[in-house]
Amino acid sequence: TFLILEEPMAGMNQEEKEYMARFILDARDEMGVTVFLIEHHMDPVTGICDRMVALSYGEMLAEGSPKEVITHPRVIEAYLGGSH
Template structure:
């Protein structure tokens, strides 16, 4: 982060450096509500302790109120108000992905890594998620690293693209040029299609 190699750094330390992420395979906590799952994203901003717990009303409550305020802002930002108390278990995939995005955003990251946030979504859900990602970037000033296979999404929301084939970079640049690169066509479509 910021020119520093963070390979091998513990996840909680990476989070404190301002990096948050979502997962290709959902990593929500079943049996917990949407609100509780999102609150977990604030863990790096909380300062638990015996003293703070013993003197909750004076020491810990102001911090809790501030954390809940930020969570509620993100819930509103991602239009999750109507399901805040529902268990995540029964939600459709598009809403689960949105909850996971919310959990990442409440950490107030400088960089957001999204690992296939559109996986398993229909076209309408992909449209919503694309808009939320763009809004997070534009309104919250978050840099976004998007790992995605849906070319329509990549062309629609990415400023720059790096195409890999078995871990080797085969093209980089602006999306409309990268998707026309013969090596990208060969790797992702399987031949030189017009």
């Protein structure tokens, strides 16, 4: 069973994002579902997900654990630019 969420944190402030992240985790645990989360806000996502895929213009840049993805050179280049 899947729970698919697209941009559930759009327009939320930090406190609301933290509440939503907790809500998603609770829903996952209580319902025993796999959550497929599409989101641009990386901070709360890294605390929710066991596995991540980073895309840029439809191209997969990296996949793996949140730590592996956010530290991947292609992800850093795409989201922070070459000077970082």
